[in-house]
Amino acid sequence: MPDSLLDVQGLETTFKTPDGVVHAVNGVSFNLKEGETLGVVGESGCGKSVTMHSTLRLIPSPPGRIAAGQAFFNGRDLLTMSNDEIRGVRGAQISMIFQDPMTSLNPVLSIGRQLEEPLLLHLGMTRKQAEDRSTELLEMVGIPNARERLKDYPHQYSGGMRQRVMIAMALSCSPQILIADEPTTALDVTIQAQIVELVKRLRDELGMAIIWITHDLGIVAGLARRVMVMYGGYIIEESPVNDLYANPSHPYTIGLLGSLPRVDGLHQDKLFSIEGLPPVLYHKPNACPFAPRCRWAMERCWKENPALEPVPSSPEHRVACWVDTKTGRPRS
């Protein structure tokens, strides 16, 4: 796999809870190429965050357990590395930003202290070098009076600025991959637009690959090159971005796009709604996890779980469904 930077194969993650074992991720395989932006879309509990956290071994264990799978990064399996080795990868070569910038920052340490930490740790800089680099980083993410503001504490920053700090921190060691876990969900739309614009600019300048996890099909449309849609711990559709929105093929993707009103849009009288509820994963599904909510479901869907297969029109567009949703007939 020379051209893929990250190659995840057959990842399975479970969580032990008082009510039973939850099968959060049930065999997920994907790869990420150098400089590529991959969008991962799904609703709460679909396994999108757990997949990425598992890849970086950020799952608290117990109760979590990575039951199977491999995750090759530059040819080495992240899942079998020693703790010291993975620590050298996290934050340095693969870094992550999270949804809530307030809880990800330490409230009693100054922004400067927190920004300098990875520089001292991973890059072995001196304090002085680290301070200069931190100032540069804050300027890079568009915070005015950067040197002064290094002395401030997180509560003195607004939500949008905190997220900028998180991005600066994540990029401080020039990682090859940035994993962004719903980084704009807690922000207002005008601030969200600022952050998305910032990430696009930095991506073009620095050339890192990005995995952007979100529940918002809107954001991904303007940002990603390729999109994976997840449901019930599986990838159910994967496609280059334009083809996914033009030809959604999985009933869930079709439903999700139909349930979104559009701000530019033609007024729909009624939103398309997906009836029912997302699955509770106390058992690893042995049939299609979406079958109970699917209007195309046929007998086979209740018995066997479909694998991700290319759609006829485009080899890069893959879908896990027994039904050809264009015709409503079984896939041949």
Add this chain to the structure above:
Amino acid sequence: MTANNEVLLHVDNLVMHFPIYRGVFQRQVGAVRAVDGVSFDVKRGETLGLVGESGCGKSTTGRAILQLYKPTAGKVEYEGTNLVTLKREPMRQMRRKMQMIFQDPYASLNPRMTVGQLVGEPLMVHSVTTGEEIDKRVEQLLELVKLNPAFATRYPHEFSGGQRQRIGVARALALNPNFIICDEPISALDVSIQAQVVNLLEELQQQFGLTYLFIAHDLSMVRHISDRVAVMYLGVIMELAEREELYNNPLHPYTQALLSAVPIPDPVADAQRKRVILEGDVPSPANPPSGCRFRTRCPIAVPLCAESQPEFRELRPGHFVACHLAK
């Protein structure tokens, strides 16, 4: 969603300030000017969307209308009666006609009450019906919101977010109100569940001729559900117009920026859009900018904007804008 022209609710210069106390003697040192002079009408049978970013005062406006907060100044007239000066008991009677659906379906339902008790509570409080009648009405209400009436004996934790929001809707409908304030009713829900709840709200509106004030920050959903839309920023309404007019011809620079910031789930259309990216953050409502409150982030501000607060004027029929420069 057929609105006639009868004004059901008239809000006139509504002001809601929350005092800030400091020091040993807890002297008032200032006020958070959450809502600072807001005027609009809601017509019978329509849905008025109230949008804005967090902290703009949209929820406070909703709560001040229902007198859940005592407004600092201004008038709220419901069918001609001014609610602000109404005494306790007559106000309690009025509440039957106006109800609220809250944002967080996890926090707004008492976890120690069964669904039947929750939905029946308004009936008891207002002593509308008693005993078996209540059970019957609860059953009816649960069917209306498409929940199984057998669920009446269960507790809220047994339900998903979308189902809990339906319980909230059933509770609001219990007293046959005319007017419902929906305060971000779907923002805590997953996308596929949002559509279910919005469709339900629309069906109920048609069935009972309800009037909604729909408070939200999701401009796409507001476009879908509203007949008219008001845009708030830092305690003031910046623009108000019919839905199509507002989304197709936004006149206020804030509305323009806000609309351009909303992502469209379509990569082709999204790439063709012109983006207005606003600089900076929303200022504090405890110390809002002089003149026009948007001027600190406005891409076209002139010195006049710092000197005087623009009047909320009707530039086109039914299209109101608070901007010195809008034409």
